Amino acid sequence: MRMFLSALLFLTLLTGCASVLDQPTVALATDKSPEEFAGCVMPKLEAQALNPSLSQGQRHYRISLTSAxxxxxxxxxxxxxxxxxxxxxxRTVLAAEFEQAARDCV
Structure with missing residues (x-):
């Protein structure tokens, strides 16, 4: 029984790591188009030796930093x-450079 509960707890924690957060940490507004905003943020993140990936939808851009x-x-x-x-x-509390790059481009 103890082994089962340990496995269940592990899977629950792992599921939480695999999903995107429901509520944003920060919500901002800018006069720039999504394309202009992404064009501003990407070089800032790359200059900090981060490896962002950019994806594009019909009305939005998504910049993400992924772990394993x-x-x-x-x-x-x-x-x-x-x-x-x-x-x-x-997800992480100590991620000031990521949020700051977004704020700098607003």
Whole structure:
């Protein structure tokens, strides 16, 4: 029974690591389009020796930093009626450079 509970706890924790957070850490608004915003943030993250990946949808851009298990940090920039709405999702508490790159480009 103890082994079963340990395995269940491990799987529960692992599932939490594999999913993107539901609530953004930070929500921002900018006059830039999602494309312009992503073009500003990507070089800032690359200059900090981070390895961001960029994906594009019809109305949004997603910049993510992944670990071996999950996407730990995500910036979503969605097209708004004026400019963009930006949402930053972070798993780690000590991730100031990631959030700061988003704030610098607003």
């Amino acid at each position: 298990v999950a996407a730990d940090k995500v910036i979503d920039a969605y097209k708004a009626s004026v400019g963009s709405k930006v949402f930053v999702y972070e």
